[in-house]
Amino acid sequence: xxxTLLIVNPVSGKGRVRSILMDLIAALCSGGNxxxxxxxxxxxxxxxxxxxxxxxxxxVVCTGGDGTLNEVISGLMRLDLDxxxxxSYIPLGTTNDMATSLSxxxxxxxxxxxxxxxxxxxxxxxxxxxxSDYFGYVAAxxxxxxxxxxxxxxxxxxxxxxxYLTEALGQLTEITAHHARVWYDDGYFEGDLLFGFVTNxxxxxxxxxxxxESNVRLDDGLFEVLLIRKPRNxxxxxxxxxxxxxxNFSTENVTLLHTSRIGFEFDAPVQWTRDGEDGGIYxxxxxxxxxxxxxxxxxxxx
Numbered sequence: 001x002x003x004t005l006l007i008v009n010p011v012s013g014k015g016r017v018r019s020i021l022m023d024l025i026a027a028l029c030s031g032g033n034x035x036x037x038x039x040x041x042x043x044x045x046x047x048x049x050x051x052x053x054x055x056x057x058x059x060v061v062c063t064g065g066d067g068t069l070n071e072v073i074s075g076l077m078r079l080d081l082d083x084x085x086x087x088s089y090i091p092l093g094t095t096n097d098m099a100t101s102l103s104x105x106x107x108x109x110x111x112x113x114x115x116x117x118x119x120x121x122x123x124x125x126x127x128x129x130x131x132s133d134y135f136g137y138v139a140a141x142x143x144x145x146x147x148x149x150x151x152x153x154x155x156x157x158x159x160x161x162x163x164y165l166t167e168a169l170g171q172l173t174e175i176t177a178h179h180a181r182v183w184y185d186d187g188y189f190e191g192d193l194l195f196g197f198v199t200n201x202x203x204x205x206x207x208x209x210x211x212x213e214s215n216v217r218l219d220d221g222l223f224e225v226l227l228i229r230k231p232r233n234x235x236x237x238x239x240x241x242x243x244x245x246x247x248n249f250s251t252e253n254v255t256l257l258h259t260s261r262i263g264f265e266f267d268a269p270v271q272w273t274r275d276g277e278d279g280g281i282y283x284x285x286x287x288x289x290x291x292x293x294x295x296x297x298x299x300x301x302x
Contacts, residue, residue: 002033003057007049009040009064012092017063020108027115050075059086065093070275074134076294086122086295088115098137101202102298114297124219124292126200131285135274138204139287142195177230179267184259192230198287199224221291225257261288
């Protein structure tokens with residue numbers, strides 16, 4: 001008999017959880033398994049529920065977007081390693097980059113089939129740490145990276161991904177670069193950066209940035225770090241963005257690193273995001289990889 005904690009974000013993805021909730025509960029209670037349900041009301045609830053009840057269950061199932069999953073991971077990281085239950089994820093958000101990397105179906109009814117242990121398996125997953133906080137797939141700074149958390153929730157619910165694009169277009173006249181000194185496993189980097197991603201993912205920014213699957217593992221203790229230098233003119237900016245979309249990460253303005261930790265020192269405080277949510281403001285910050293820190297339900301190899 002398995003004990004499960006179900007964490008429900010009722011507003012994520014236009015409240016789609018209501019249409020699948022009974023199917024989800026039925027799947028989790030099959031065979032006499034025991035189930036506890038917690039519904040989030042505000043930011044931080046999912047992390048608190050996970051920390052409080054996690055040691056009492058075999059797995060935590062969360063419904064919502066990448067931000068909800070981030071909170072569950074953060075709650076688990078407050079626990080000792082041997083007290084962390086496995087995670088299962090039913091994606092209901094707007095971008096769901098983590099679901100893409102983990103090959104979890106975006107259709108929630110199909111994702112419920114991942115809960116059947118005969119059709120899935122638990123795999124280890126690295127967890128990143130930005131300052132004192134944790135992230136599952138990306139910590140980012142610079143142009144457009146704050147769009148997911150500055151876009152109003154009502155707009156997300158109404159317009160979905162279009163709301164993100166509208167918010168990004170509104171920032172076009174305000175793009176600035178950040179001078180940074182960067183330390184990582186194999187060296188040092190300095191320059192004026194337009195934006196940067198520290199990732200443990202195959203895809204970020206709603207799929208606009210994709211990495212070669214043959215070069216990325218989600219449990220190898222290494223980040224993929226994408227640093228974009230400030231272009232000299234609009235033509236160079238267009239060329240840089242084109243190279244990113246084509247996965248050409250070895251150009252004058254695009255640098256891709258593989259490292260277990262990385263430190264940034266900026267000339268002025270810089271806003272960061274974690275898994276699409278507010279990640280805090282830092283002038284100096286270390287980003288650390290915690291290898292194989294949690295287990296998550298997937299189908300096939302990651």
